[in-house]
Amino acid sequence: MTENPNLATDLVAVDIKDFRNATRDINFDVFLKLSEGNYAHVFSRTTGLDYKRLAQYVVKGVTHLYVKNADFEQYKNFISISAHSIFTNPNTPQEKKISTLLNMTEQNMSEVFVQIEIDEDTASKTQRVIQNYVELVAADPQMLAVILKLVSHGEYLYYHAIAVSIFSMFIAKASGQFNQRTLELLGLGGFLHDIGYTQLPPELMSYAGELTQEQKHVVRTHAHLGLNMLQNTKNIPDEVRYIVYQHHEEPSGAGYPNGLNSAVIYYPAKIVALADGFSALISKRPYRPPFSVPQAVKILQDAGRKYDRELVKVVATVFLPRAK
Numbered sequence: 001m002t003e004n005p006n007l008a009t010d011l012v013a014v015d016i017k018d019f020r021n022a023t024r025d026i027n028f029d030v031f032l033k034l035s036e037g038n039y040a041h042v043f044s045r046t047t048g049l050d051y052k053r054l055a056q057y058v059v060k061g062v063t064h065l066y067v068k069n070a071d072f073e074q075y076k077n078f079i080s081i082s083a084h085s086i087f088t089n090p091n092t093p094q095e096k097k098i099s100t101l102l103n104m105t106e107q108n109m110s111e112v113f114v115q116i117e118i119d120e121d122t123a124s125k126t127q128r129v130i131q132n133y134v135e136l137v138a139a140d141p142q143m144l145a146v147i148l149k150l151v152s153h154g155e156y157l158y159y160h161a162i163a164v165s166i167f168s169m170f171i172a173k174a175s176g177q178f179n180q181r182t183l184e185l186l187g188l189g190g191f192l193h194d195i196g197y198t199q200l201p202p203e204l205m206s207y208a209g210e211l212t213q214e215q216k217h218v219v220r221t222h223a224h225l226g227l228n229m230l231q232n233t234k235n236i237p238d239e240v241r242y243i244v245y246q247h248h249e250e251p252s253g254a255g256y257p258n259g260l261n262s263a264v265i266y267y268p269a270k271i272v273a274l275a276d277g278f279s280a281l282i283s284k285r286p287y288r289p290p291f292s293v294p295q296a297v298k299i300l301q302d303a304g305r306k307y308d309r310e311l312v313k314v315v316a317t318v319f320l321p322r323a324k
């Protein structure tokens with residue numbers, strides 16, 4: 001930690017959000033303001049960014065970080081090389097795209113893990129499983145193109161894919177009904193569940209007002225679109241396709257695309273549906289702030305037969321540690 005009375009005048013405030021979806025390498029130093037005139041040197045050009053700490057700062061309400069005046073040009077250059085620009089530049093080598101995707105995945109996972117209380121061991125195992133999926137999926141050029149669309153489709157969609165993958169595995173594990181292979185299928189199904197959105201206009205996901213009937217109809221096509229996208233991909237098991245296609249079915253029969261009743265909905269799809277609902281509730285959306293974890297669990301408990309009742313009980317034990 002650096003305390004330097006002259007430092008304050010040499011520093012420029014920059015928005016902490018600028019570091020989101022950015023690559024890890026920084027060729028400048030970054031400081032955190034502790035109090036008036038008192039700054040800590042938190043990331044350096046030799047160590048790079050630490051995504052976990054960055055996510056913790058955001059959760060604690062930090063809105064700005066600081067860079068040296070002398071480094072401001074390097075900083076501007078850094079933010080111009082966002083993950084998005086790397087993915088969309090036709091000259092970016094494939095390896096660079098994959099390493100950037102893995103970086104972004106790690107960054108998004110860090111953001112998920114600061115929101116929920118999960119022990120380090122479970123967190124790191126889950127992170128490894130997800131990094132493996134991303135590597136597996138990215139090894140197939142057709143699937144890599146799909147995943148890059150997911151990343152480029154607005155920042156919420158990729159974060160949500162990662163969050164649902166993590167939550168699906170936690171719920172499935174806590175339900176005690178799955179072996180390791182099915183747990184991993186659930187993680188992959190959770191990761192790909194909303195892939196159909198990549199075929200729809202991005203603004204539909206972040207629309208701030210009430211959707212019109214016509215817009216709702218379009219949004220509902222994403223389950224079928226997702227299924228179609230995975231139809232000819234050899235590395236994706238059928239179970240994952242069922243999850244993608246059925247993740248908006250509801251035990252009450254009021255879901256879509258087919259209004260299936262509880263007995264015929266594929267059980268892992270019910271888990272992903274719940275993980276999807278939970279992730280959406282604890283995320284900040286354009287039309288509302290995020291709900292706290294206890295508030296989100298309460299909403300799921302009060303949702304009637306929108307979700308599987310037994311699985312909702314499992315969610316309370318997973319995400320409300322003191323209720324165990």
Ligand SMILES: [Fe+2]
Nearest residue numbers: 193194247248
């Ligand atoms: Fe969905």
